[in-house]
Each structure stands twice: as C-alpha cells, then as structure tokens.
Amino acid sequence: MLGKPTLSAIGAIVAATAAAAQTSPPYPQQPVKLVVGFAAGGPSDLVARVFADQAAKSLSQTVIVENKPGANAVLATEAVAAAKPDGLTLLAAATNHTMIPALYTGRIKFDAAKSFVPVCTLASSATVLVVGPSMPVKTVGEFLDRVKARPDTATYATPGQGSSPHLATEQFRKLAGLSMIHVPYKGAAPAVTDLIGGQVDLSFATVGSVLPHIKSGKLTALAVASRQRSALLPQVPTFEEVGIKGFVIDTWYGLLAPAGTPVEALRVLTREANDFARSPAVRERLAGAGLEPQGVCGEPFVAQIAREIDANTRIARELNLKTE
Structure with a gap:
C-alpha cells in the first residue's frame, strides 16, 4: 500500500515543475502562419500583412500570410479550426466570421464561437x-x-x-x-x-x-455607425449623435486561434496585438486604406463576437437568408 506523499516530496515536485516551466522554450519556436479567407489585396489581407511584418520583427520569427479564399472565408476558417492548437496557425478573421453561422446553418465543419479563442482585434473600419x-x-x-x-x-x-x-x-x-x-x-x-x-x-x-x-x-x-466619430471623417456625425440609438456596425479585423491554444502563446499574441494597435507607423499604413488600428482583446472580444453572432442570426432568420 502506498503511503501519502511527504511534504518534502511535494516540494520537490513543485520545484521540478517550476524549473521545467522556466526552461521550456519561449513561443514561437517555428514560423507562424496567418490564414486569410480572402484574396490578396483586400482589407483583411492588408491588416494581416502589416501585422505579420511587425510581429516578425518583434518575435524574431517568420510570420507567413497564406491566402485561402472561398465561400465567404469558410474554407480558411475550416482549415484553421482543424489545425493543431499550438499557436502556429491563426485565422486572420473579420466581421464576416460572425455571419457564417447564420448563413451556412448545418453546412460548416466548425463552430464559429467554440472552435476558436478570440485573441484581439487588430483594426477596424467604420x-x-x-x-x-x-x-x-x-x-x-x-x-x-x-x-x-x-x-x-x-x-x-x-x-x-x-x-x-x-x-x-x-x-x-x-x-x-x-x-x-x-x-x-x-x-x-x-x-x-x-x-x-x-x-x-x-x-x-x-x-x-x-x-x-x-x-x-x-x-x-x-x-x-460607430461609437465615436471616425478619425478619417471627423466632420461626419455618428448615428447616436443624430438620434438613432444603438446602431453600431464597425467592421473589425482580428486574430482567432484554434480552441486549446496554449495560454503562453495567447499571452504573446495579445502583447503583439496591443503593440500593433499603439504603433504610429501602423496607424499611418492603415489610414491609406480607410482603416484604423484597434485592440479589443480577451473577454471583451469574446463577448463582442457572441453578440454579433446572435444579432446576425436573428436578422438572417427574419429575412430567411441562406447561402448556397
């Protein structure tokens, strides 16, 4: 019969675990791939490439952008959902991600919410x-x-x-x-x-x-249709200002990781996304395309996606919208 572990044995286990954590290699040790669901040249592609350029320098690791267009980004989303959750394959997603459940009911191989961990938004367009x-x-x-x-x-x-x-x-x-x-x-x-x-x-x-x-x-x-005026159109009021309350329809572009991605990888990606959103050079590059950097991360991003999925699903049902 085995006896209970002694306090000294427990201390040795804790020390060994801590030492292993300290010696584990930092993320990422291999190239990171950003999968874009649209062809090169569009806003999703632009945001992904600007982020890839900056993250590659900061991480001292190659960050590759792979365009996988088709079916309103469903093909790219399926590929990332099925990828190994090691933080090395990410989805460069956009607002259309929250419309997929409404338009492709029962015909997709992933759950738009449960198959992914929302990391951060990177940019938005009013x-x-x-x-x-x-x-x-x-x-x-x-x-x-x-x-x-x-x-x-x-x-x-x-x-x-x-x-x-x-x-x-x-x-x-x-x-x-x-x-x-x-x-x-x-x-x-x-x-x-x-x-x-x-x-x-x-x-x-x-x-x-x-x-x-x-x-x-x-x-x-x-x-x-934003919470505040666009820096690119400062003279144009918001709908809130003109009396139409609750009408906020910003288009966002952001990072999603496969469900189960390690916490350390998510921590590093969140740091990179926040640095991206604060960079004056990034702001300048995005402004030419009518985009503004934005960093909504973690739980607020999770809640935003959930709200949008619910709203889009309700509207699609009311209009009887389906995509063949």
Missing part, C-alpha cells in the same frame, strides 16, 4: 451611410424625411444578398422604421459605381471603400 446624386440630402434628418415620404421607392445597394452591408442596412431600416428596395450586386465595386452614377440611391459601406469618393464630392456621407 461603416458609413453614403448617398449618391439621386438622393439630394445632406443630413440624416433630411434623408429620413425624404425616404419616409416616399415608401418603397428609395433603393439601397449592397455587395450581395447576406453580405455585411445588407444585414447592416436591414438593422438600420428596422430601427428607423423605413421601407426601401434592396439592390444586390456582385461585389462592392459595382455597387459603388452605380451609386455614383445615380442608378441607386444609398449604401452602407466601409469608410475605406468610399473615402476617395466622399473627398471628391461624388458621394455624401451622412453618418457613421
């Missing part, structure tokens, strides 16, 4: 309501008066059925009590082109996708 020449208004108040006086005549452009701007517009429409016509396009570029040309009246878009057209006067920005 969502802005813009109108073209066919909607001659200058303020949200004028816009609401005009649309309410002509129900089911104002047309709004989106990059497609079930896209982030589509869900954002539906949220706004319900909050403001509006009745408008949806005109879906195959991408943001043709939607903006027709908006400038007057074929459609309005659109919710990321600041980066329409900033040059706002500056040139081709489009008019009425309000941003």
Whole structure:
C-alpha cells in the first residue's frame, strides 16, 4: 500500500515543475502562419500583412500570410479550426466570421464561437451611410424625411444578398422604421459605381471603400455607425449623435486561434496585438486604406463576437437568408 506523499516530496515536485516551466522554450519556436479567407489585396489581407511584418520583427520569427479564399472565408476558417492548437496557425478573421453561422446553418465543419479563442482585434473600419446624386440630402434628418415620404421607392445597394452591408442596412431600416428596395450586386465595386452614377440611391459601406469618393464630392456621407466619430471623417456625425440609438456596425479585423491554444502563446499574441494597435507607423499604413488600428482583446472580444453572432442570426432568420 502506498503511503501519502511527504511534504518534502511535494516540494520537490513543485520545484521540478517550476524549473521545467522556466526552461521550456519561449513561443514561437517555428514560423507562424496567418490564414486569410480572402484574396490578396483586400482589407483583411492588408491588416494581416502589416501585422505579420511587425510581429516578425518583434518575435524574431517568420510570420507567413497564406491566402485561402472561398465561400465567404469558410474554407480558411475550416482549415484553421482543424489545425493543431499550438499557436502556429491563426485565422486572420473579420466581421464576416460572425455571419457564417447564420448563413451556412448545418453546412460548416466548425463552430464559429467554440472552435476558436478570440485573441484581439487588430483594426477596424467604420461603416458609413453614403448617398449618391439621386438622393439630394445632406443630413440624416433630411434623408429620413425624404425616404419616409416616399415608401418603397428609395433603393439601397449592397455587395450581395447576406453580405455585411445588407444585414447592416436591414438593422438600420428596422430601427428607423423605413421601407426601401434592396439592390444586390456582385461585389462592392459595382455597387459603388452605380451609386455614383445615380442608378441607386444609398449604401452602407466601409469608410475605406468610399473615402476617395466622399473627398471628391461624388458621394455624401451622412453618418457613421460607430461609437465615436471616425478619425478619417471627423466632420461626419455618428448615428447616436443624430438620434438613432444603438446602431453600431464597425467592421473589425482580428486574430482567432484554434480552441486549446496554449495560454503562453495567447499571452504573446495579445502583447503583439496591443503593440500593433499603439504603433504610429501602423496607424499611418492603415489610414491609406480607410482603416484604423484597434485592440479589443480577451473577454471583451469574446463577448463582442457572441453578440454579433446572435444579432446576425436573428436578422438572417427574419429575412430567411441562406447561402448556397
């Protein structure tokens, strides 16, 4: 029969464990891979590459960006969810991650919340309501008066059925009590082109996708769906300021790790994300694309993702949206 361990034996075990922890190699000992669910050149890709450049210098380790486009980032998300949870394969995610459960019900090989550990957001882009020449208004108040006086005549452009701007517009429409016509396009570029040309009246878009057209006067920005004004459009009020409460639709870009990733790896990645968000050089590089650095980490990021999944799922059900 074995006796109880003595205090000296327990002390030896604790000391050995502590020594092993102190001698374990620091993270990362191998190259880190950031998987992007979209083609090179877009905002998700840009944020991932700027982060990879900075993190590689700080960690003295190679950080690789791998583009794996397809199915609204589902292919990339599945690949990272199935990866070994060692902190060496990460998902460069974006707001669309929280729409996947709503649009691909029962057809994905991961759980958007449980299969990942949200590390931090890295950047954000405010969502802005813009109108073209066919909607001659200058303020949200004028816009609401005009649309309410002509129900089911104002047309709004989106990059497609079930896209982030589509869900954002539906949220706004319900909050403001509006009745408008949806005109879906195959991408943001043709939607903006027709908006400038007057074929459609309005659109919710990321600041980066329409900033040059706002500056040139081709489009008019009425309000941003953020908690505070965008540094890139400081003259444009928030919806909160103009009386539409609770309408916050920022587009975020951030890091997700596979569930089970070691705490030490998460700690290092969080430190790198915070350094990224505070860097003046990063701010300058992102500003050209209409992006701003942002560092929401840990539990607040977890809670944000949960809220967005719930909201998007509810809206998709109400609209009977599904993606084939």
